[in-house]
Amino acid sequence: MPHTLNVYTLPKLVEPEELAGATVVVIDVLRASTTIVHALEAGAKEVIPCETVDEALAVARDTPDDDMVLAGERGGLPIDGFRLGNSPREFNLHSVGGKVVVFTTTNGTRAIARARGADRVLIGAFVNATAVFNELVEEERIALICAGTRGQIGLDDVLLAGMLVERLQRRGGLLYEQNAQAVAARETWLQAFALPRVLGAEPLEPERLAGELRKSPGGKNLLELGMEEDILAAAEIDRFHGVPELDREGVRIRLG
Helix, strand or coil: CCEEEEEECCHHHCCHHHHCCCEEEEECCCCHHHHHHHHHHCCCCEEEEECCHHHHHHHHHCCCHHHEEEEEEECCEECCCCCECCCHHHCCHHHHCCCEEEEECCCHHHHHHHCCCCCEEEEECHHHHHHHHHHHCCCCEEEEEECCECCECCHHHHHHHHHHHHHHHHCCCCCEEECHHHHHHHHHHHHHHCCCCCCCCCCCCHHHHHHHHCCCHHHHHHHHCCCHHHHHHHCCCCCCCCCEEECCCCCCEEEC
8 A cells, every 4th residue: 555644734624534544643733732742741641632621521520639630721711710721831740740631722632532533643743843753754644633723724733744744755765645735734844944855954943933833823812812932832843752642542642
């Protein structure tokens, strides 16, 4: 079978059954993917993604309070009664170390739910981009699902998808069948950064990346909410080396 590398710029553009047998990377740079990586790297036991607030509350009721942290947002703002929002800067050893994070967001956790039928579901962000790439190099069927922002395509997500497509394409050794969205995402990445086509040669400064992230719907929303530091946190490329992965039951995310 040919190797395939597809990008879906919104979750609704792929049917769940199309993902059977594929390795999926769910991308929500601003901010769920970035926050999940931060939470697990800070020592959280696991993250339980929930599509709705009610689902998160139900899961929380079944988890001892001492072991659990409710976290999430709607419209970019923390949810009433939840201990944490969706700012990666909130997730540290003190707030989530040794805890189960029950997590629901406007876009990211819904994208994760869309991918549950895949063979593997990884969580990708710029903060762990190279680690995600390394997980993908031996995979035969790859799908990159961008969460978007309230139904709008997000430049933040497309840029990461494009970077991964570019790296995979130019590492050599494999030819991928790609959909049109994968080709477009790669072009978006190259046009934004005019990168040399040598693996690992990206002279990517976080502030330069943050400048592009600010242009996305999610970035504009965070600027309006006074959360620019979250954009800077999301632009810290390769800060971490772990790759969160959804378990086989599609319930819990842990570091691989």
